[in-house]
């Protein structure tokens with residue numbers, strides 16, 4: 318199932334924010350199959366609890382409700398995870414999101430909500446995990462960002478926040494190297510999860526609409542992001558820190574200005590078969 322070897326993460330412990338849905342859920346699922354114990358954390362306690370119950374059939378998973386924008390909730394999340402499992406090896410900052418709006422009609426409250434979620438939330442999670450555990454014991458962090466490489470019209474708030482996370486990743490990789498902490502980011506392109514589609518598919522499913530503009534002529538699947546996150550957490554990535562890996566099969570490079578890619582199905586998804594029933 319996973320391209321990584323069985324039991325690779327046996328005895329390890331991870332926190333995955335937003336681990337109850339979409340990409341975060343796929344990451345949690347893969348970590349569990351590799352023997353990792355996982356704490357999933359997000360705001361919607363009911364949905365999180367339901368996800369933990371389902372994922373509990375695969376491995377040892379605990380749900381802890383947490384709004385990553387709230388400093389005291391982040392502090393409590395890390396200490397509760399340490400209380401429960403006695404250690405922490407991995408942190409995946411996947412929780413995040415935004416809404417679509419041109420800048421001219423973006424309220425300050427809306428701007429702040431998105432920056433606090435995606436940038437400040439990631440900062441708080443990294444700092445607390447480091448102060449409470451990684452500083453003394455080492456560890457590995459992966460931050461999920463986005464395809465904001467050419468700006469992010471209609472989502473300028475998230476574009477600014479995610480690019481800032483790329484820079485934060487670089488700073489932390491250097492500040493924490495001597496403590497044995499690696500910090501990397503993963504930048505997904507258009508990845509269709511049921512939650513993402515529900516957020517952006519009000520009039521038409523945006524994930525269907527964009528397909529023809531992508532070099533793959535298909536959107537990505539959460540498993541394709543998870544593989545890269547798990548690799549970055551693994552010892553196979555022991556000489557990788559401070560970098561951001563694009564998981565978009567070239568979509569951030571493709572403008573159709575000088576080159577047109579005709580419809581094809583030559584770059585199929587790496588999706589677990591049979592698809593995990595979750």
Ligand SMILES: CCCCC/C=C/C(=O)SCCNC(=O)CCNC(=O)[C@H](O)C(C)(C)COP(=O)(O)OP(=O)(O)OC[C@H]1O[C@@H](n2cnc3c(N)ncnc32)[C@H](O)[C@@H]1OP(=O)(O)O
Nearest residue numbers: 413414415416418424426427430431434512513516517523
């Ligand atoms: C085009 C396809 C892109 C594909 C690439 C990206 C995909 C993904 O990122 S998938 C992730 C999918 N999930 C989400 O994006 C949902 C996440 N959204 C949220 O968590 C929140 O809505 C939030 C972070 C945007 C805001 O969090 P919250 O604290 O809950 O704040 P409020 O909902 O109370 O809103 C505060 C403030 O923000 C403005 N605002 C919120 N939603 C909208 C909206 N849809 N349109 C315009 N403005 C919005 C607004 O000013 C809110 O204040 P009030 O006006 O007082 O409500």
Ligand SMILES: NC(=O)C1=CN([C@@H]2O[C@H](COP(=O)(O)OP(=O)(O)OC[C@H]3O[C@@H](n4cnc5c(N)ncnc54)[C@H](OP(=O)(O)O)[C@@H]3O)[C@@H](O)[C@H]2O)C=CC1
Nearest residue numbers: 335338339340359360361384385412413463507508512513
């Ligand atoms: N799908 C895509 O095409 C792309 C997605 N991304 C990013 O990848 C990540 C996962 O997205 P995806 O799985 O598609 O969509 P989801 O909506 O399923 O994931 C977002 C997750 O973040 C959690 N979350 C949001 N705000 C907070 C908060 N303040 N505190 C804690 N948790 C929070 C949500 O849970 P809850 O509501 O319970 O808090 C949810 O589980 C997000 O950061 C997204 O922006 C980036 C590029 C493309």
